[in-house]
Amino acid sequence: MRRTSVVAPLLLIAIGALFLARNLYPNLPLLDYLARYWPFLLIVWGTLRLAEVLVWSATDQPLPRAGVSSGEWVLVVFLCIFGLSIHAVRGFNTWWPRNVTIGGLDMFGESYDFPLAGQKQTGKTPHVTIEAFRGNARITGADTDTVKVTGHRSIRSMDQHGADAANQSMAFEVTGDNNSVTIQNNQDRLSGNSVRVSADMEITVPKGASIEAHGRYGDFDISAVDGSVEVVSDNAGVRLQDIGGDARVDLNRSDIVRAVNVKGLVDVKGHGSDIDLQNIAGPVTVSGTYSGVIQFRNLQKPLRFTGQSTEINIEKLPGNVRMALGDFSAQNLVGPVHLSTHARDVEISDFTNALEVSVDRGDIELRPGTVPLARIDAQTRSGDITLSLPPQAKFDLTASTSRGDATNDFGSPIREDNQGRGAELRGMIPGGPVVSAHTDHGQMVVRKASPEDKPLAPKDSDAEIPAPDKPLKKVEQ
Amino acid sequence: MKGNLMCAVQGPVMLITLGFLLAADQMGVIAFSHTWPVLLIVFGLFKLAERGFTRNA
Known part of the structure; x- marks a missing residue:
């Protein structure tokens, strides 16, 4: 056989x-x-x-x-x-840690600490550059004209001698003039794999400074800076607060990107997990792949999100948007709003102007909330659609399902019409916008919005602004 | 019988070698453009081993 x-x-x-x-x-x-x-x-x-x-x-x-x-x-x-x-x-070529040492150091090495300190007199609005390093940095703006760094450097080595030698070889430098200051850890000067190093830095900069930070692994906490901020890292958590200028973040990997109170634009790129943006005065652009919870709250200019399978454009967001695994929920949006996504249940309440939703697989629940009604176009290939229209709304409605039932809980003038395996609801109160909804496979329900089912409370209100003195995460050696 | 085993093992071993070389390439350890002759060497060794077995048989 x-x-x-x-x-x-x-x-x-x-x-x-x-x-x-x-x-x-x-x-x-x-x-x-x-x-x-x-x-x-x-x-x-x-x-x-x-x-x-x-x-x-x-x-x-x-x-x-x-x-x-x-x-x-x-x-x-x-x-x-x-x-x-x-x-x-x-374009992955950096996922494998460059300076990985297998065996030895991890088990037998010890961590030795060395203090870091440096300062440089500068102007009121210097450009501060932090050159690439492993470790965390907390950067705070203050009424001063000096860039001041304190902190420590941890060196993992087999013995004190090796650690001392490594520390000697990497001079810590704060250099520059009135317009620009550079902070260098010089970790690149480390030769071989016999030691591993990371730095924890507390940096105070003049309030008007703009920041350009490069990192390999570690968190950046930047607050109270009036200039623009740019963070580029292989792997970082980034927390920005009270930024006067633009904020640009480009990460290969991250556990969180959070920005609160930014006066300029916010641009987030790369791969990561959570995103949380609140009170942003400028336009917001987010692109890349993000696997965690994504939240936007109070954005005064347009939001443009381009994810792996989700695309969102919102003109203005006084309320909030929250996306988690398989879910999209949003409250209080100013349109025109455009959302297209692959597989999410969508729930949107209180929106104006126009709303366009298209979903491959997932339910759609819409509660326009206000009159005059927004123009609505909702499409799903597989999923139920529920429209809760205000009782006094005017509209020209066509809501259909190719396979499934249609339920009219709104009453007249909407009429139900069964066609084969599908059904259609049609109705018009003159003077209103076109409202169209279609599902290929699923139920269609049109109902009257009642005061009880509104507003949809934000599902997650615990996303508070982080305390400024929250300890930074420990960089794994 | 032995030679037959040699033949049968050849493919899988080549496949594993290829996998390792490509994995090393993707990790940035060493580029595949440098390591591909290893495949030839492994293949050659197999051919050699086969000859040895058939002669003994």
């Missing part, structure tokens, strides 16, 4: 699991994982085949002529092309 390989069924299961995971958790950056780890698929595949051949041989079963058939080689080639191309597209 010729046995068939176990690899093909396992491959099928893996592909199935992958698609299931994508359906259940649409925000999981699966492509990112694939881009990073695809060569391991080849290794696993080969190992399975090898194990199989050895088992067959040990149990005296007939062996195939070739361990990996030609068909499989073709698949391997395709996998390689696919892997290399998504890797190239995503």
Whole structure:
């Protein structure tokens, strides 16, 4: 009897699991994982085949002529092309820590602390540059004309001697003039992998300063600065508060980006988890992949969000928007609002001007709240749509489902019309905007908004402004 | 029988080698453009081993 390989069924299961995971958790950056780890698929595949051949041989079963058939080689080639191309597209080359030391240091090394201090007299509005380093920085603006740094540097080494030598080799420097100041940790001067270093810095800058910070790993906490702020890092949590200028953040990875009270624009790019932006006076642009909770509150200028499968444009946001796994909820928006997303349940209340929602998979619940009604266009391929219209609203409504029931709880003048497997609600009170809603597969409900079901309370009101003296996270050595 | 095992093992081992080389490349340890001759060497070793087995048989 010729046995068939176990690899093909396992491959099928893996592909199935992958698609299931994508359906259940649409925000999981699966492509990112694939881009990073695809060569391991080849290794696993080969190992399975090898194990199989050895088992067959040990149990005296007939062996195939070739361990990996030609068909499989073709698949391997395709996998390689696919892997290399998504890797190239995503541009990962920094995910593997550059200075990783395997064994030794982690278990046996010890951490030695050295104080850091430096200051530089400067003008009222200097440009402060922090050169790339591992570690945390807290930057605070104050009524002063000096840039002052205090803190400490931790060096992990096998012995005190090694740590001392490393500390000597990395001079800590604060240099510059009236217009610009540079803070250098010179961690690059460290040669070899025998020590690991990180720095914790408290930096006081003149209030009018603008900040440009580069990091490798560690948090940035920047507050009370009137100039613009730019943070670029491989991996960082960024917290900004009371920024007078523009804020630009570009991260390869992050656990949180939070900005509160920014007078200029906010631009967030890259990959990360949570985003929390509040009280922003300038336009807000967010693009990249973010897997955590995303919140916006009180944005006075347009918001533009471009995520992996979600796109949002809002003209102005006096209320708030919250996105978590599979959910989108928003209250109090000024339109025109545009939202398109792949798989989320959408809940929007109190919006004006115009609203356009399109969802691939997910329910839509809309409560315009105010009259005159906004122009509404809501589409989902699979999901229920509920429209709660104010009793005094004027509109020209067409709400249809291709497969499912339609319920009219609004009463006249809306009429129900069943057509085949679907149904349609139509009605018009002259003088109102066009309201259209369509689901390919799901229920359609149009009802009267009652005072009880409004307003939708923000689901998460515990996102308070962080206390300014909150301790920074410990940089893992 | 032994030579047959050699044949059967060849594919999987090549696949594993390829996987490791590509993984090393992606991690930035060493570029695949530098390491690809390893594949030739492994292949050659297999051919050599096969000859040895068939001659002994």
